[in-house]
Amino acid sequence: MPDATVEIEGTRIAAFYAGRHPRAIDLGNMALIPGLVNAHTHLEFSQLRAPLEPASPFTDWIRAIMKSRFETEQPVTERIQLGITECLSSGTTLVGEIATSVESLRLFNMESQVPRAVVFRECLGFTPDRIAGQEQVADEFLAEPLAPAAVERLCPGLSPHAPYSVHPDLYLNLVQQARDQGVPAAVHLGETAAEYDLLERKSGAFVDLLSELGLWDPKILKDGMRMTDYLAPLAELPAALAVHGNYFGPTEWEFLRGAPSISVVYCPRTHHYFGHSEHPWLSMIGQGINVALGTDSRASNPDLSLWSELQFLRERYPQLATALILECGTLAGARALGYSDDTGSLEAGKAADLALIQLPDDFDGGTDTDLLLDSRSYVARVMLNGQWIN
Numbered sequence: 001m002p003d004a005t006v007e008i009e010g011t012r013i014a015a016f017y018a019g020r021h022p023r024a025i026d027l028g029n030m031a032l033i034p035g036l037v038n039a040h041t042h043l044e045f046s047q048l049r050a051p052l053e054p055a056s057p058f059t060d061w062i063r064a065i066m067k068s069r070f071e072t073e074q075p076v077t078e079r080i081q082l083g084i085t086e087c088l089s090s091g092t093t094l095v096g097e098i099a100t101s102v103e104s105l106r107l108f109n110m111e112s113q114v115p116r117a118v119v120f121r122e123c124l125g126f127t128p129d130r131i132a133g134q135e136q137v138a139d140e141f142l143a144e145p146l147a148p149a150a151v152e153r154l155c156p157g158l159s160p161h162a163p164y165s166v167h168p169d170l171y172l173n174l175v176q177q178a179r180d181q182g183v184p185a186a187v188h189l190g191e192t193a194a195e196y197d198l199l200e201r202k203s204g205a206f207v208d209l210l211s212e213l214g215l216w217d218p219k220i221l222k223d224g225m226r227m228t229d230y231l232a233p234l235a236e237l238p239a240a241l242a243v244h245g246n247y248f249g250p251t252e253w254e255f256l257r258g259a260p261s262i263s264v265v266y267c268p269r270t271h272h273y274f275g276h277s278e279h280p281w282l283s284m285i286g287q288g289i290n291v292a293l294g295t296d297s298r299a300s301n302p303d304l305s306l307w308s309e310l311q312f313l314r315e316r317y318p319q320l321a322t323a324l325i326l327e328c329g330t331l332a333g334a335r336a337l338g339y340s341d342d343t344g345s346l347e348a349g350k351a352a353d354l355a356l357i358q359l360p361d362d363f364d365g366g367t368d369t370d371l372l373l374d375s376r377s378y379v380a381r382v383m384l385n386g387q388w389i390n
C-alpha cells in the first residue's frame with residue numbers, strides 16, 4: 001500500500017494526499033482508514049455473551065429475545081455503555097442504534113467519547129391504545145433536547161419495528177412524524193420469507209406467533225399492502241434504512257432504484273447466523289442501490305465489530321475488490337445515516353474520525369491492498385474528532 005499523509009487540524013481532516021510529508025508522524029506497518037460505520041445495531045443487548053438460540057425458525061428466536069428482555073436484570077444504561085465501548089474499540093465512529101427507551105439517546109447526548117450516532121426510537125404495537133401510546137413516545141423522543149456539543153454528531157430518528165410487529169396505521173403515522181420532523185427512520189424489512197407469507201397470504205409463522213400473543217386478527221393488516229408499500233413512504237424522508245432486505249427481489253429493487261434516500265443495511269454475520277439464503281447485496285450495489293453494513297445485536301452476533309464483518313465478507317467473497325467491501329462499511333454507511341458530508345471517507349473538511357489497522361508482518365508494502373482485510377489484521381487505534389481515544 002502506498003504512503004499517504006493525513007493532515008489533521010483540530011477535529012477535522014485538513015488535507016489528505018499521496019506521499020509522505022517530511023514532518024509527518026510515521027505510523028509504521030499500519031493502514032489508516034475512515035472510522036467504520038455500523039449502520040444497524042441494538043446496543044441494549046450488548047451484555048449477551050453469545051447469540052440467543054435457536055437461530056431457526058426465526059419466530060422461535062423472536063420468542064427467545066422477548067424472554068431475554070424480560071429476564072435481564074442489568075440496568076439498560078450499563079448494557080448500552082458496554083456496546084458503545086465495544087463499538088469504539090473495534091473502530092466504529094458512527095452508529096445506527098435502535099433504542100427501546102430514551103436512555104440510549106441520553107448516553108450519546110451526554111458522553112463526550114462516543115461515536116456519532118443516529119438513535120432510532122423503536123415503536124411497535126397493534127391495538128388502538130398501544131398505537132396512541134407509541135405515537136406519544138415517538139413525539140417525546142424527538143423532543144428530547146440535545147446538548148450543544150452533541151448537535152453535530154447526534155440525531156434522533158424513529159424505527160417502526162417491522163411489518164409483523166407494527167400496525168400499518170402506526171407504521172404510516174410514525175413515518176409521517178419522521179417526515180414532519182425531518183429525521184431518518186429505520187425499519188426491519190424483508191428479513192425472512194415468512195414476512196412475505198404474512199403480507200401476501202396472511203398465513204405462516206408470524207400468524208402463529210401473533211396468535212400466541214393474542215394479537216392476531218386478519219384485519220390488523222391492510223389488504224393489498226405489500227413490501228413496496230412499506231418502502232414507499234420511506235422515500236419521502238431525508239434518509240431511511242430498510243434493514244436486512246434479505247428476501248428483497250426484483251420488485252423491491254426496482255422501487256429502490258428510484259428512491260435514492262433509502263439504503264439497505266446488510267448484516268453479514270447475523271444473516272449467516274440465521275442461515276438465510278444468499279443475500280442479494282452485490283446485485284443491489286450493481287443496480288446503484290446504497291448498501292450499508294451492520295452487526296445487528298449480540299443476540300444474533302458474537303460481537304459488535306464492524307471490522308469483523310468486513311473480514312467475514314473478505315473471506316466469503318475473495319473475488320471482490322477490497323475497496324468495495326471497505327466502502328460498504330464506511331461511506332455507504334455514512335450516506336445511509338445522513339452523515340456523508342461529515343464522515344465516511346478521508347477527505348479534507350470531514351471529521352478526523354479514523355481507524356488505524358495493524359497489518360500482518362509479511363505485508364510487502366506494495367500496492368496490493370488484499371492484506372488489509374486479512375484475518376490477522378486488526379483495529380489497533382481509533383481517532384475520534386482528531387483525538388486518539390486508545
Ligand SMILES: [Zn+2]
Pocket residue numbers: 040041042098188243296297
Ligand atoms: Zn435489528
